Amino acid sequence: MDRPAVFMEVPTHLLEVKPGFTGIVRYQDDSIATEELSSWSLFFSQGRFVFASHSLDPLERLDRHLRRLSHQIPSLTREKCLRIRQQAESLLIQDSGSMAADFQVLGWLAEEQLLSAEAIRKLSAWMSEEVLQNLLLSPSQDLKKQMIRLGTLPALGQWEVGSLLSHLQKRLEAWYALGPQITSPYQRPYFTSRAQAERLPPEQQEQLSQLLRGFSFRQLSALLDQDELLIARRVYPLINAGIIVLRDPQPPFNQLPKTYVARAATVPTLSEAPTTPLQATAALANGLQDLHPTPRATQTWTVACIDDSQAMLSEICRLLEGQNLAIHTISDSLKALMKLTSLKPDLILLDVGMPNIDGYQLCGLIRKSSVLKEVPVVMVTGHKGLIDRVKARMAGATDYLTKPFQQEELLQIVFRYLS
Template sequence: MTHSELIFSNNLVNEFKTCTQLQYNGKLNIKSSKGSQWTFYYRLGRIVWATGGTHPFRRWRRQMAQNCPQIDVDKLQLRLQDVAIDYWDYRILEIFHKKQKIQREQIQSIAENTIAELLFDLAMQGNFASISCNRSQEVILEAPISFTSAEMSVKHMQDSWKIWSEAGLANFSPDLAPVLRRPEQLQQIVSPSVYKNFVNLINGKLTLRDLAVKMKQSVLPLTRSLLPYILKGIIELVEIPDMPLVVMEGNNKPITAQPKKSIAPLVACVDDSPQVCKMLEDIITSNGLRFIKIQDAVQALPTLIQDKPDLIFLDLIMPVASGYEICTQLRRISAFANTPVIILTGSDGLLDRVRAKVVGSTDFITKPVVPDKVISIVRKYLPTASISIDKSQPNLEVCK
């Protein structure tokens, strides 16, 4: 069982079940230590809508293209206030339904797909980050058009995530965009027609999910078909921005609606000790920064490449790959040429310090980990981060 499955079975599944049993009305807010947020809207114990994630506008565009192809979303005359609320996408669907532009069945399909996509993303983030949740009744959707069983949705998510992981895709988010990096190498191993399709479609402008919709196929077989080229470095998966809608200001001037996005720096910890990771997570997140933990040294590089943290705490002694080896490989990647890498070790020997410097580490922290040491390092190497030592944080020590 993967870490994400454990999280869902032990924590979030219970929360979803509780909301169902209580016939809850309101929001279930979920947040990861990496800064991502999701909101599930409940009515009488069933999920009626969900928002959040990496690309809310791209997701809505995909759902409209699949379920309501008769509506050109780029020609909609939306006002700024129409997209100012968190559930703007649901509100627009309500308006379309009242104007008889779309049917209830179309909304039901969009709702089910949206909920499934966000649950999948939640499972993926849960693989590398801690998840917390809380309930709030400040917003209750009064006249929901669709109702979705939380139990069935979570079961579907677990099945989907299992298949995705077993296909070797656990480290690849479907919200990443494929871009062709070595066209000349690709040209040597595929037919001219296939090469032409690659050049036209693999351009870094469409995420894997966008591409799947464009090609009218599921994202799983599409990504699986690209995996050999990704592993060879012919194709790279990169982060791309959302694709906001154009809305009108009060003076009828068109502007681009921007999704809410966290700008807090991301701090990573690569350490096989759960205690060290938890201690660092408490210190980092309590000071308003985002955090990601990586306890498997084998997964360190692909995860760091995907998430691109602003600062990395790296354990020196781990099974399979040492901190020296990981740091050496990181410094060979241009994206990490200047990223602060802080070595964590239980030894304060001069030899360790010298060797850590040789492989490219930025600084050195000896265990046990304590808040003032960590905050001092973060303040030193992330000067733009507004942080301070949380006086309510107990000065606990964790030593591997």
């Protein structure tokens, strides 16, 4: 089948600044109604690129790349990652003006010496590349440009714009060559069916079943400490063979630009991919050997859900079904602490508004328990105000989830604290 294989040239002017410019280039996409999707911030020091941020969920992006970095730095523990996230969250809540919260937190990491300069540079590069790919895929005619001059910027590492654009061009061409089967790094691979999975050798079935649990290519990159493009290439033959199906990115990532959009002109593609199951499994035999999930990524986790509403408990169980989790529900807040001490869960989902003992009081008791004090506690609340979030933090909550929530929001919490 013929399909386009020549990717358009990247709009290089988006990264062009005058020599010596220090500050921020802000791009606003007026064609996007959702504010969180519409703004890019590019940081430059003396005309050299430093960092790129996007207004879409910067905390999720930081979480994910910290997770990947933790494979390479044993001292980057879950507790340290949570501390970094909380600092970023406080910066995001504050009115930081033109400074993006994720950029500020990198400066904070350098100032506090929580990570080495090399680690910060690597983290900055991963985050920036992801943001720039999305920017360069956006229709440039819809972008409104603003220049913000600054005196100095934190020294996080600098890249020459020409070499950076050349690298991004090659990456985007590689993603484009995987279309039309793969159209986004945020797509989520699943087995098409049990019958299709059984076409694979048992060892590969087991190996892939531990990975294909609703994670996107980008999330798999964080879990496996591997390039998401490499992962996509390795599962590509199984997509062609009908063994793996791709689901759309979870909102709001489904609104980001796609890496493949069909065009009128068609030219021969890169080497033809195998399409029969036998050819596909043979092609993957070597490639998949590096995609070994870590024991932490595949163990069964215990999640305790505390809510006086049986309907809400049932809904949480339904949303988390099939996620390799042992879900325990508790409806009586008076008995919750005793049950939690016995369960020793890996994650606690705690409703705020309960009779007898409310969520804030129970969270305080959990933090005083020697058995439970380090367990992540996510407060589930119907309030979105800043005061409620601060109150949850003061009670000892690790995070919060606002009702009503979608499955993707709940799975994001699972990915953040358990994967």
